[in-house]
Amino acid sequence: MKTILIPVLIFILLGAAMGILLAVAARAFAMKTDERAEAITACLPGANCGGCGYAGCSALAQAISKGEASVNACTAGGAEVANQIAAIMGVEAGEQKRMRAQVMCSGANEYVKKKYLYEGVPDCAAAARSGGGENLCPNGCIGLGSCVRACPFGAITVVNGVAVVDYTRCTGCGVCTHICPKKIIRLIPFDSKHWVGCSSTDEGKRIRKYCDVGCISCKICQRNCEAGAITVNEGIAVIDYEKCTGCDVCVDKCPRKIIWSGERQGKLGLVITRTAEEPTKN
Numbered sequence: 001m002k003t004i005l006i007p008v009l010i011f012i013l014l015g016a017a018m019g020i021l022l023a024v025a026a027r028a029f030a031m032k033t034d035e036r037a038e039a040i041t042a043c044l045p046g047a048n049c050g051g052c053g054y055a056g057c058s059a060l061a062q063a064i065s066k067g068e069a070s071v072n073a074c075t076a077g078g079a080e081v082a083n084q085i086a087a088i089m090g091v092e093a094g095e096q097k098r099m100r101a102q103v104m105c106s107g108a109n110e111y112v113k114k115k116y117l118y119e120g121v122p123d124c125a126a127a128a129r130s131g132g133g134e135n136l137c138p139n140g141c142i143g144l145g146s147c148v149r150a151c152p153f154g155a156i157t158v159v160n161g162v163a164v165v166d167y168t169r170c171t172g173c174g175v176c177t178h179i180c181p182k183k184i185i186r187l188i189p190f191d192s193k194h195w196v197g198c199s200s201t202d203e204g205k206r207i208r209k210y211c212d213v214g215c216i217s218c219k220i221c222q223r224n225c226e227a228g229a230i231t232v233n234e235g236i237a238v239i240d241y242e243k244c245t246g247c248d249v250c251v252d253k254c255p256r257k258i259i260w261s262g263e264r265q266g267k268l269g270l271v272i273t274r275t276a277e278e279p280t281k282n
Helices: 002-028 035-043 057-065 078-089 124-129 146-150 175-179 204-210 220-224 249-253
Strands: 099-103 156-159 162-165 185-189 194-196 230-233 236-239 259-261
Touching: 035 057, 035 078, 057 078, 099 162, 124 146, 146 156, 146 175, 175 185, 194 236, 220 230, 220 249, 249 259
Parallel strands: none
Antiparallel strands: 099 185, 156 162, 194 259, 230 236
């Protein structure tokens, strides 16, 4: 019996000793946690979208608590979350302008010409590596929905070959802007009334050959904007939202009808049917 009990007692004593040593080591080498980081994490949306530039909400919370990131770094949370975090950190949140994603393309299936039929992996980046995608336009939406799948808030859908944004769901996190291989999704001020639905920088005569609605750099919008809010740079019309008054002149004057007005498209801005005068096909 002793031959059995003695080894058992030895193992019990060794186990107890190891347990005590582990407990002491855990206490000695324990990393101190910042209670503010935990409180900030609780304020954040928890989407881990990466729009802030950090790996996730916990990483951002740690960075804010250490003073390495701004209290309003979470674009998805908006002003409400920024104010909550500012209160935790004991600072002022400052002004935060809400942004939204906007797809700068109007090249729906019936307006853009194809160079081939893509039947590969349903991924925009994969299609872009296959000659830039099936559309002849080198700067148009590929329409395979990589942005749809990447959006953590379900704010994007593909309608008639073009990605469109549901403003009521968009938080301006910017994930879609990074995932788009053509870089035609951009962040603009949330309350912006107008945007240019084209990203092509080709010459007008070339654009006419492959797209019925692409910007042809005619500069009519630029000449008619009294506020000087729209200019044609490198072949494409660009709106300065600090100057734009929302007067609708550029929308009415554009011969290609690709300067869009949110009011004319409805609250979601979905390009399902064109509400302005249809362009003349070439």
